[in-house]
Amino acid sequence: MDQLPALAVVVPLLAAAAISALNPVLRRRRRVLDGAAIVTSAAVTVMLLVLLSRTAQGDVVYWFAGYRPSHRIAIGIDFAAGPLSTGLAALAALLITAAMVFSWRYFQRVGTYFHTLMLTFLAGMTGFCLTGDIFDLFVWFELMGVSAYALTAYRPEERGPLQGALNFAITNSVGAYLSLSGIALIYGRTGALNMAQIGQDIARHRPDGLVVVAFLLIIAGLLIKSAIVPFHFWLPDAHAVAPTPVCVLFSGVMVELGLYGIARVYWSMFGQALGHRTVITSAFVALGLLTAVVGALFCFRERHLKRLLAFSTISHAGMFLTGFALLTPLGLAGTALYVAGHALVKAGLFLCVGIVLHRLGSVNETALHGRGRRLRVTGVVFTLAAFGLSDLPPFATFLGKGWIEDSSSTQGLTWVIVVFVGCSVLIGGAVLRVAGGVFYGLGDPPGEEPEMAKEASEETSETGQGRNRTPLSMIVPAAVLVAAAIGLVFVPHLGPAVEAGAVRFEDQAAYNATVLSGVRVAHPVAVAPAGSTGITVADVATGVGSALGALVLAFLALYWRRLPVLRRGFEPGRGLARPLDRFQSGVVNDYVTWIVIGLACLGGALAFSIR
Amino acid sequence: MNGSHVVAVVTPYSVTPGLMDTLQVTILVLVALGAAAVVLTRVPARQAIVLSVYGLLLAILFLAFQAPDVTLSELTVGAVALPILLLLALAKVKRREK
């Protein structure tokens, strides 16, 4: 009996409870508890990696309390661990471990609550990835959410607003309740909560209003969590207030988990019923590209480092959505690899920002200009990660994005590539501009603009200031993660393995058979022709092209004042600034309004196309 | 299993069907009005009381939906615990304003 799926969720929960209970006893030796938390999450990472290796022979299905389905009807809750879901959970556990190691010396006073919450966050993410039951998905989604809200507000020395945490909690709660309504709807039709069983049931008939509405409602909460435009407004606000090690998780995996949820819900429940129509591809590719462009533009004009990286996450979320909305195995495989590469690189970037904050006491690009020269190692890691974010080979990001582009060009959507490269150039340009300005003092020093000076004085220290050394526990995790993003490409047989996982993820019939009848399907039939997963010249070319473009853009951004063509006083994008800020207003009422508008539009589009 | 064999099983929670329908419609209307009242009460302290009444209405509705379990938790949480939390939070906030 393979107990790993259950243990991967229960062990962090038990550890969280134990740490909380032992807190009063071990108050003087708190480091013991910190260490225990790190060991727990490292152990969970190992468990999930072992489980990942076992999924090669077919999905591992686990029925809680031994309530197995009879006559293809489930009465209990199951975990269905496939390669992609387990891989994502392992990635989450890895990032949690890295973030906790980083926090060892980061907070002046790190209470045990931080570790308790990190462990429950981990349990929520693992449960969310592995579960095969739609209501259970909601429960772990909520645990993940509530832990995340509390972690956002976890900031003992911060004077800034809690508004980011409030906006985050309110918008995501609204989303969760909409998802729950969707679950109730589909339950009213099928009388089932097991995803495979629901999928099998609704695939028998033509999709009607109920199926479409339930689909949209269920993914509503997930769209909000994954920060797809126009549901994305909470994300930069939350990133601006959350402690940096927590940002690592928000950007690295939480947003991606939302997208994973959409993919899971689509391919195990609604895919067959909705018939994989091209209109679904069009709608979600459009949404993804809109998100990618909006995120990239906001990213480039941002000067607050954490918000800048948050907007880049939004842009990437859009690209991920585009990737799997192509509904091909290659697109999904590319997305999976892109998510992994992005998570490692983005986590590295956030940890470097954390070091900058720890040493220099600010996260404002203008205020930091040239002040990072002392942080040589951090500068190198940050710059490398910045190239990784602009998809330079051999970072795993370039390969993942390359596969998505290959898949879209075989479907005749060549212009997707243009948008992707454009977004990568903008994001890479923004991050490289930061690297050049902060760590190497390139470009013109910031002018004496009152607005900038005001922003610069806005200190956002989480840790106290004036540290002279970067502790090894901070720089090593960052360096390891960035190195892993390169190393991932050289894992033997990676391409075929990921694609096999993607093919299995998209084969709903095989998933149904595995869950409901206990058949292990190792090599299912691909719904769409499989593409090549090697490294092609085109992949390398677009990757190198994006990185070069980003580099050029970064230099333009640093030195544009010296260009002879431009007159003094010219401010690119000045006129756009105000209308753009009006969207990102920080008022939660606006954000909820946008959620309603977005859902109404998306619902209308789906209603008219699927009728 | 078929309902035709079972004639009007009387338990503490069952009423005759016709009466049930009327009862349910009435309470549903009251709940709908209650929701509006909660939202439109803009003074938070007063709203906590209205919320308590709304929780009570929901609890009755759930009883009419044959869900005594949910009724009990809606009573303890929705009608009692949440309004208390709200009032305590408001007291805390108000004290600062003085």
Place this chain on the structure above:
Amino acid sequence: MQIFPFVVVVWILAMGLYGIVTSRHLVHLIVCLIVVQSSTYVLLLAVGYKTGAVAPYFSDVPNHTPAVDPVVQALALTDVVVEAAVTALLLAFAIQAHKRFGTLDPHELVQLKG
């Protein structure tokens, strides 16, 4: 009666969202969130209801008596706990925000940023 409970569900949801969108007080807004969530209980229990059936307790009635769906009730119970937890956490945030800025109006909170 066929669809009336579901219309009420949409009404409650719409009212709650309207309250959130127009709210100028965070505590009021949190209560509106509670209203939004209450629509999910009504939906869940309405979906599992069977006309003329008894509550799913078999202490006093024989085991084959038609009873309403117990699953949605279990889900609604879980949902009530989630509501209590989220509300408590949000109230704590609101208190803290008020402590720092002396206001609970979302608009004013934004202007005080930075």
Place this chain on the structure above:
Amino acid sequence: MTPGQRRWVFGAGMAGLAAFLLWGLTGLPGFGNYPGPYGDIINRVAVAQTNATGVVSAINFSYRGFDTLGEEFILFVAASGMAIVLRHLRGEREYAPTDEAVDRHVPPTSEAIRMVALILTGPTVVMGWYLASHAQTSPSGGFQGGVVLATAFVLVYLAGRFLVFERISPVDVTDAVEALGAGGFAAVGIAAVAMGLPYLTNFLPRGTIPGAVSSSGTIALISFFVGVEVGAAFILIVGELLDQTLLLREGSG
């Protein structure tokens, strides 16, 4: 957006969304026609399988017990999260004690309220205990019982001063009890794993009489732990909100 604009934009969006939702809801089988099969099957087999006559509890603590585990930890996290946000607030207070409104007049609790609260405390505790321990037979269970138990502590507060409340539920102990409740639930499940069974399997003897207090194996045990967790969590939450009001009382009375 200005409030006026927002109202209009929201109105338009909500009208569209409501129409869309109603379109979906008409696809339901109609009120009162629950089609099954999940609930019907469980209604048929639950009593025989679990010896619990309350099917909802059987679902919450056995068939879908894993959901309840997640739910307990949601509450656990919420209580911890509140502690993070508000205890820190208290910490700040220590540096600036003078900024608190010491001049505010707090009316002392009337004797009548104290009496009523004191009289109610005993029955409330009994009631909470009864609810938490009869999950398998009646519409009740750890959750409702826990909340009622927590209410008893609030009554104690009303009856006396917060000091008493603190003495009865010191924060550290309550913290630990809460963790034990949540952890105990998780551990009951692990015990099954140690015996080579799937997580949360009901491994205890289930008795022979359906509905007896000692029947239903782990269902009663899990319900008990849930009661402990929920009770402690609510006491913590209320305590976090109460502490400052209390300091005032001490100052004025």
